Amino acid sequence: MSRLTSPSTTTDAPRSWPEQLIPLIPGAGQDFIEQNLLWVLRDFCQMGLAWVQTSPVLQLTKGFTDYAIPTPASMTQINTVIALREEEGSRRMIWPVDRITGFTYSDDANVFAYFCPTPSTIRLVAPIEETTLLRALVSLVPLSIFVPTWFRDQHQSAIETGVMGRMNMLPNRPWTDQKDGMIRWRQYLNMRNMARANTLRAYTSQGQGWRFQRFGV
Numbered sequence: 001m002s003r004l005t006s007p008s009t010t011t012d013a014p015r016s017w018p019e020q021l022i023p024l025i026p027g028a029g030q031d032f033i034e035q036n037l038l039w040v041l042r043d044f045c046q047m048g049l050a051w052v053q054t055s056p057v058l059q060l061t062k063g064f065t066d067y068a069i070p071t072p073a074s075m076t077q078i079n080t081v082i083a084l085r086e087e088e089g090s091r092r093m094i095w096p097v098d099r100i101t102g103f104t105y106s107d108d109a110n111v112f113a114y115f116c117p118t119p120s121t122i123r124l125v126a127p128i129e130e131t132t133l134l135r136a137l138v139s140l141v142p143l144s145i146f147v148p149t150w151f152r153d154q155h156q157s158a159i160e161t162g163v164m165g166r167m168n169m170l171p172n173r174p175w176t177d178q179k180d181g182m183i184r185w186r187q188y189l190n191m192r193n194m195a196r197a198n199t200l201r202a203y204t205s206q207g208q209g210w211r212f213q214r215f216g217v
Contacts, residue, residue: 058135
């Protein structure tokens with residue numbers, strides 16, 4: 001699979017997911033389970049960078065530095081822009097400035113790189129010299145419990161562990177079990193950290209020590 005190729009975005013029918021959790025959390029209503037499921041989904045995607053997808057083609061225009069990145073999936077928001085890739089020519093990868101070793105704006109003002117003033121916008125270090133087409137590799141956070149089937153297939157165990165841990169730690173509920181909740185929550189955090197490490201390894205580790213290509217190179 002290409003660095004910037006995304007899995008299918010076919011969405012799952014989500015009602016079955018909360019329903020599967022009901023027997024595991026006796027006394028909890030489905031609406032309350034859905035609230036906690038959404039919280040864990042968002043946390044897992046935000047902190048674990050677990051939902052990565054490519055944006056539609058974006059046109060960079062000569063003389064401009066700021067661009068909004070459109071989200072590539074409905075009912076999501078962009079968490080962070082991981083990298084950019086040119087659509088034509090050398091199809092080179094463009095990385096954020098925090099991946100450049102020893103970067104300074106005074107010395108490297110012509111580096112083809114960017115930073116993010118907000119999660120869904122990029123600002124080039126310097127304006128480009130000619131129109132360029134590119135796509136953005138973005139980390140997404142869901143706004144509902146509707147998620148792609150591939151996401152549930154890959155991360156169902158982590159999400160359900162997080163939901164159960166979070167809910168078990170709530171005090172004075174029929175399903176309260178602080179000890180079990182803490183164990184499950186630690187397991188969830190470990191899985192979340194592993195998801196983040198896998199994403200960083202897959203998409204950015206090779207760029208950590210790179211010297212970035214400059215305009216016209």
